[in-house]
Amino acid sequence: MxxxxxxxxxxxxxxxxxxxxxxxxxxxxxxxxxxxxxxxxxxxxxxxxxxxxxxxxxxxxxxxxxxxxxxxxxxxxxxxxxxxxxxxxxxxxxxxxxxxxxxxxxxxxxxxxxxxxxxxxxxxxxxxxxxxxxxxxxxxxxxxxxxxxxxxxxxxxxxxxxxxxxxxxxxxxxxxxxxxxxxxxxxxxxxxxxxxxxxxxxxxxxxxxxxxxxxxxxxxxxxxxxxxxxxxxxxxxxxxxACGAVGAGILEQGKTMCSIGTSGVMLTYAGDQKRHFDGKLHFFNHAADNTYYAMGVTLAAGYSLQWFKDTFLKDKKFDEMIKSVTEVPAGSRGLLFTPYIAGERTPHSDAFARGSFIGMDASHTAADFVKAVMEGITFSLKESLDIIEENGMAVDTVIAIGGGAKSREWLQLQADIFGKEVISLKNEQGPAMGAAIIAAYGCGWFSSLQEAARAFVETGDGVKPIEENVEVYQKLFPLYKNVYQQTKDITEALSQFR
The missing domain is CATH 3.30.420.40 (ATPase, nucleotide binding domain)
Structure with a gap:
């Protein structure tokens, strides 16, 4: 072999x-x-x-x-x-x-x-x-x-x-x-x-x-x-x-990757069309020759959840913390979180932006806060997804990789907030797999990078949106987007005290 x-x-x-x-x-x-x-x-x-x-x-x-x-x-x-x-x-x-x-x-x-x-x-x-x-x-x-x-x-x-x-x-x-x-x-x-x-x-x-x-x-x-x-x-x-996208099979029109690691990435294949988005999205050359991808970035995606655990739930196992959100309804009982704890990249290129919990009251539990953090991260990635679609780039399939693909709870949350079927990979290995696919094509094992990816990338079952949750998130999303505008001046002014 x-x-x-x-x-x-x-x-x-x-x-x-x-x-x-x-x-x-x-x-x-x-x-x-x-x-x-x-x-x-x-x-x-x-x-x-x-x-x-x-x-x-x-x-x-x-x-x-x-x-x-x-x-x-x-x-x-x-x-x-x-x-x-x-x-x-x-x-x-x-x-x-x-x-x-x-x-x-x-x-x-x-x-x-x-x-x-x-x-x-x-x-x-x-x-x-x-x-x-x-x-x-x-x-x-x-x-x-x-x-x-x-x-x-x-x-x-x-x-x-x-x-x-x-x-x-x-x-x-x-x-x-x-x-x-x-x-x-x-x-x-x-x-x-x-x-x-x-x-x-x-x-x-x-x-x-x-x-x-x-x-x-x-x-x-x-x-x-x-x-x-x-x-x-x-x-x-x-x-x-680019290699992460190759390793997830994002080499065809309509395919989009949602990666939730320390940071979060929403990346879509753009083919050979060259364009810019007035700075709202990144636009880079892809690994396949003469092709490109558009990408939005949430600076503190999984990092926001890790920060919350390390600060408030040190003694709880990560999987146990994620499982705790199962009984929390969509919308976390009126609690919103914006994941700007390290500034933000997309759609707000703002180093002064800082995170917020909005809507706290004495009835909220730790599980409510965990789900609000997960929802806030996913809302942030939906902002990138919306910019992609508003600019005429159809999104047929969302492939989830990273920490956001390792639990049914977060896959379901992505499907509900994006309003799309979300698919995980059976053999996810991240950018290293993309690099391997490049080598496999380079060695002449396949006639194209796309063919190599189709042979090497194995998808799992898809998670479909739950309609009643979709309706809740469609109402909450505009409120989430409004938080940045309402807190921008306050968080910038607070920077002198940090």
């Missing part, structure tokens, strides 16, 4: 899947690495930690009992988006990587909007300037660490640096390049206009290519260190959201 390996370079650790030609997970391995928060808002990692731990998971898989290593035919990657890895002329990191969740660049984000003009940024990049993107990080280093910036020969994103260290091949795929705010999505080239306006030299931008591009084979020393064959083909791979 032949195998491929999908690697997901996440924020907290790296995960690798060994997948056979039938799409079955034959083995998996994971390793963690630290995040450094040296100052408030800073979030950094050492690129060498990524390389070391990626080699470690490859070694674990290659040394699996009864595995003929020669049958490992391909490797591909998924990676955390937007991070900045600056390399010198020797292709060595000049500093620790600045991650997607680093928020030090508020000033640089405003500078981009003012210098280039917000509407022009939308026209070129299809996205809003946000702290998480790569360009503001480049400008921060240029301003605050000019000596480092002067030595910069090229920048890469996290997975691309790891791939370089495994293959010696420098470059970035389109799905990650689109998240830098430097790519002109109209022609899929680096935007000389944006770069010149911001004072960033074009020559620090790496070559750009499709996620499915073959990037050579493993370096001999990497093969010796990991036990993987030196002739193993290595493919570019994609951004974690």
């Amino acid at each position: 032949e195998y491929i390996i999908g690697i997901d370079l996440g924020t907290s650790g790296v995960k690798a899947l060994l997948i056979d030609r039938n799409g079955r997970v034959a083995d998996e391995a994971a390793e963690s690495y630290p995040i450094y928060h040296d100052e408030n808002g800073y979030s950094e990692q050492d690129p060498e930690d990524w390389v070391r731990q990626t080699k470690a998971v490859l070694s674990k898989i290659a040394h699996k009992d009864n595995l003929d290593k020669a049958n490992i035919k391909g490797i591909s990657f998924s990676g955390q988006m937007h991070g900045l890895v600056l390399l010198d002329k020797e292709k060595l990191p000049l500093r620790r990587a600045i991650l997607w969740n680093d928020t030090r660049t508020s000033t640089e984000t405003k500078d981009i909007a003012e210098a280039a003009g917000l509407e022009r940024v939308w026209e070129i990049t299809k996205n809003n300037p946000l702290e998480g993107f790569t360009l503001p990080k480049v400008l921060w280093v240029k301003k605050h660490e000019p000596a480092t910036f002067e030595k910069a020969d090229v920048f890469l994103l996290p997975k691309d640096y790891v791939r370089y260290r495994l293959t010696g091949h420098i470059g970035i795929d389109f799905s990650d390049a689109a998240g830098t705010l430097m790519l002109d999505l109209n022609n899929n080239e680096w935007s000389e206009e944006i770069l010149e306006t911001c004072g960033v030299p074009l020559d620090i931008c790496p070559p750009v290519f499709p996620a499915t591009k073959a990037c050579g084979t493993l370096l001999n020393e990497v093969a010796e260190e990991t036990g993987c064959p030196a002739e193993t083909k290595v493919f570019a791979g994609g951004a974690d959201n």
Whole structure:
């Protein structure tokens, strides 16, 4: 049996899947690495930690009992988006990587909007300037660490640096390049206009290519260190959201993915149509060549529920807490929650936004609060779903992944609030599966990425909306949306006391 390996370079650790030609997970391995928060808002990692731990998971898989290593035919990657890895002329990191969740660049984000003009940024990049993107990080280093910036020969994103260290091949795929705010999505080239306006030299931008591009084979020393064959083909791979979508089969019109992890994502396949949404949604290149996806983000989705548990229900098991909402009626007996505990992204790009419980009274129980948190998270994701549909992008199927797909209660809640059938996956493995599908296609096992996904992705039973709950949520949703407008000025004013 032949195998491929999908690697997901996440924020907290790296995960690798060994997948056979039938799409079955034959083995998996994971390793963690630290995040450094040296100052408030800073979030950094050492690129060498990524390389070391990626080699470690490859070694674990290659040394699996009864595995003929020669049958490992391909490797591909998924990676955390937007991070900045600056390399010198020797292709060595000049500093620790600045991650997607680093928020030090508020000033640089405003500078981009003012210098280039917000509407022009939308026209070129299809996205809003946000702290998480790569360009503001480049400008921060240029301003605050000019000596480092002067030595910069090229920048890469996290997975691309790891791939370089495994293959010696420098470059970035389109799905990650689109998240830098430097790519002109109209022609899929680096935007000389944006770069010149911001004072960033074009020559620090790496070559750009499709996620499915073959990037050579493993370096001999990497093969010796990991036990993987030196002739193993290595493919570019994609951004974690693009790969997550591939791993959920979101490669056809009408398919939409709802991912509830620490953050929440509502992502829909956009085909080859290029557009922007006046900054209300993200719009990025997909892993399939010349295709795109639109995406809304709730910053604190599962994080809101985890925060509530850690703060108020420490002694309760997570599954037990979720089960407690079964007897709570739709609407949590008049209690609303907005999940803005870490600011918000979609549809309110507002770092000052903060969460609220509205409608509390003495009759409310802990279970009411838990359900209100779950409803608030799902309402927030429905705002993204509505923007998608209001812009003419039909949503036929919602595939649920992440923590929001692990319980019948939350699947039902999504179906009731979205007013659509929600389907989970039998073999959900997240972005690592998407990376594996890219490798399977790259190795020639399938004629298209879509065919590979259809073979590898196995859906479960669907959960249909309960009509009486749908009616309740249709009445509550406008009230939920009104909370942000009513509390916006108050939460911004409160920021001085935090």
